[in-house]
Amino acid sequence: MAPIKLMERFTQLYGKHVKSTQKAPILSSSTAVALSIVFTLIYIVPFYLSSATRPSPQLSRDAPSSIRARVRAVTFSSLASLALTIYVLYQSAGVKPNEILKLLGLWPFSLLDTARTLLLVNILFAGPLFEAGIVDGGWKDWVRGRYVQEVLSSWIGYRNFVVGPVSEELIWRSLIIPLHILAHFSGKKIIFLTPLYFGIAHVHHFYEFRLTHPHSPVLQGILRSAFQFTYTSLFGFFAAFVYLRTGNLLSIILAHSFCNWMGLPRFWGRVGVEAGVPIGPPDLDKKRNEDSSYRSGELIYHSKPIAWTVVYYAILVAGAVGFYYQLFPLTESSYSLPVVLGDA
Template sequence: MLTWRNIVAGPLTKKLLFRTSSVPLFLLSPLPVSRIIFYSPVIFGLAHVHHFYEFRLQNPRVPVFAALLRSVFQFSFTTLFGAYATFVFIRTGSLLAAFAVHAFCNGMGLPKVWGRVERLDGRGSGLAWTVGYYTLLVGGAVGFWKELWALTEGGNGLVPRSAFGR
């Protein structure tokens, strides 16, 4: 049930509530698209602040400061991801595309960005796995950045391409 919530129900309801309601309203304002991409997700990020309360209920022995730091990180991450989802929605005009990137993100989780990658069987040092993993991680990030505009190009964008200053 948790998987269904995280990969289907959560992303779909958030896209319906936040993307399809807040973004068109922002687009009617005189704000430049770049600001809309960064303002709209603040609402999205605030929608995740309730996790602080949930975490405190489930982990009452964790210090409030640690729980607060966790929530600040989660707010920052969801706001940053919300900017990406808003960008995808505005560029493609597709709720399905924004839903797909959100569902994929929730399914994959945060990547490991430090430490050694261990072999599944626990044998050996895992050095080759670690080098391979970080090579793919960096290569994927570079490829994503270089192809972001091409991968979100389409004829159904909510604003003309010139609105992005490109």
């Protein structure tokens, strides 16, 4: 389907399904934007205030000591932003406590909505799930819970699948979106504008990359940051949409963790290809040690039949189509947040 027709369908469906309000804005648009920028800075700046969190050629961001320090910084930043948001909503905007909980996506919410959202992202990632679970045989570890245990027992896993999703969705969805709702930004603007704060917040990784890879071309760092900005913004569009549709913070936290776990889908190449033993007779390893003329790197590759690859790409396409058609039905909820339609 052409992009223009896709956007027309999106606009029609959005106008059909999302609620609108006619009340005067409680917050000004400039206040909502200013606070969003402040929250983004509060989240990022502390990383550069301490030698324990500041990136450097000697300190990897994946070092346990760095992760622990950054977790403490992120926790403080998230709590500070949460407190400031509650103050603004209650004291300045006069929003009632029960309405604040609803706007923040904390209560009430539906676990069924959460399950439906996770089903939706599983449909989108049907192809990668098939590759990881069936082709690569990972389903056994999933059933046993072994992979979850291994991942969450490491500081990197704790950061990527717990602290990152919780803190990022709290800031860029739970806190920033309500401000834009009260400022009467349209639903489409909230979906396509607020994730840009989220995307920009990841641009600082360019600086980190240059510090840790000083000999890499600058263009490589720029392209890497641009790519990261693109896919974080794309996820942000989806997360903002789901948040407005369900008013459920838990849903997007779990969806965020799932997407971090899956990574980007494969868009080219064969599935089930594994590097095997070096080409040659069984005693090649022994001869390699004795013969300095051995050319390293000549490996034979074992792969699944080409049919597995055909099935993978068929499922990948089917998953994308299924996601498109189930986007609205699976995010239908009685807990949706009120937004203003149109260009306001």
